[in-house]
Amino acid sequence: MPKPPEPNFVVQPTPSTYFTNRGNGSEEMKFGPVAGYGDTVPNDRFYIHSRAAAPKIDVATWRLHVGGSAIKKPRSFRHDELLELAPVTLRRTLDCGVNCRAFFPKVSPYASLKWLPVGWTQWHFGAVGAAEWKGVRVKDVLQAAGLGTAVDVRFTSLDSIVTDIGKLPYAQVVPLAKAIADDTLLVYEMNGQPLPIDHGYPLRVLFSGWGGNTAVKWLGSIEVSSEPQPVSHFQINQGMDGPDYPEPMLGTVAPVRSALELNEDLTLQPGDHTLHGRAWSGAGAIDHVDVCIEHEVAPGRWTAIWDPPWRPATLLHKPEPMMWVRFETTWENATPGRYRLMTRATDDAGRTQPRPEDVVWNQHGLGYGGHAPLELSVLPLTNFP
CATH class of the missing domain: 3.90.420.10 (Oxidoreductase, molybdopterin-binding domain)
Structure with missing residues (x-):
């Protein structure tokens, strides 16, 4: 006999405008709509991770x-x-x-028969609220x-x-x-x-x-x-x-993390943009946030648009312990092309998000804290023929 269907682990509606489904019971919050949420996330937009009904x-x-x-x-x-x-x-x-978890290398840098590819739910930035x-x-x-x-x-x-x-x-x-x-x-x-x-x-x-x-x-x-x-x-x-x-x-204390209030792989128009984001830490309050934008100048080759590459962002309110803080920075004169944006937060315990290549790999993909890039495109105002 065919196996009966697995019951739905999630009760509430999870429209794709606000959530990315990562499997039964795993509804990731999209970061684009977060810009309109205020300091807290509405209950019906909060990420969900349930392992059973x-x-x-x-x-x-x-x-x-x-x-x-x-x-x-x-x-x-x-x-x-x-x-x-x-x-x-x-x-x-x-x-x-x-x-x-999705930003970890799928296989240990020191691959051996003991260390298997990282599996399970491939969360991006939005398993947080x-x-x-x-x-x-x-x-x-x-x-x-x-x-x-x-x-x-x-x-x-x-x-x-x-x-x-x-x-x-x-x-x-x-x-x-x-x-x-x-x-x-x-x-x-x-x-x-x-x-x-x-x-x-x-x-x-x-x-x-x-x-x-x-x-x-x-x-x-x-x-x-x-x-x-x-x-x-x-x-x-x-x-x-x-x-x-x-x-x-x-894994106990949550790492320092940050994300821009943008959906992944979106398209922007040329010109000036004010970028907003949120940063948080399980060890205390956020002290400061830096932003870096890189332009793809050749396939797989990126160069920073600013010198120095990292620009301090402005915190929009006083940071609170273990509560995220909003920040903003300005991207002037964005020109057509492919870009990747990174945010790097530091908390008042002195912990800073490391480079992705410096994140210590682990088998279960826990505690990723690197400043993983978010890619997007800037397209000209006129359409291509």
Whole structure:
């Protein structure tokens, strides 16, 4: 018998004007429309990354179970009980750990039988968004359940994901210090609205500054242990492993990244253009952004249009920690031709986006932070015959 069709992992409409489909459950935000969004991305335009269909949850019967060897009074919280705890609202960028994966070389620079081509979802710039998140601190919930001496905390979803070892719920194990940080939240609202289904309704966790892959959706349980816990199956597959890594390491803090508010491979007219973009970092606030534009003078040969090649951009508002900042620069007298545009951000921790050739390759394609080029064309005002 033919295999039944896979259910659609995404609930909301995702029109191609605003999204690029990267496979079932993977809807990348196009950067062109971002120019009209303001500081945050509307809920129905925010990128989506779901590895399974959303579980069917009745909030009236849903419970968040909190237990484990480091919890003195294990208990289950109703949704309304969480709403009674002190609310916290944060503006944060949520940047998927595999954002920009498509810009990695497909095969390790030190190719061998061990290192396979980088596969999985080929995200470009748009597996990222920013929102105003409202919820309660994980710390407050754990203290309400009698937090004792703890080491690790496991956050587990109510979803069911097909893996090579069977169906598993998505889970992340994090150190206690990160779990009880003041800016680690159990989120129930996004931009002033109840958390949408595609983003984890009724509850997800948000680890400020960490990759979106850690922000477990459809949260069902929290287990706090007095001993170290093994990382989940999914964290193993999200580890950075490659010829330049002595040991595999987990991706946590999101890298410095930036992107122009332009759709890829678009066409512009000659003349002056004001270019806008956004830059963000998981380690803090953005300090400054530079822009470089190169002209293709022969097939595969590019030369910078400015001297020096990188020009400082203007930040349009005061940068906030772990929240993207808008910037702009002027491109004067663009002439017909093929161009590639690059943005290079630096955060207040001193981290700068490296050249693409200097990005450390890893097997799973996590944490790309290079200033990857965006190509476009400038065409004359008159049409060719």
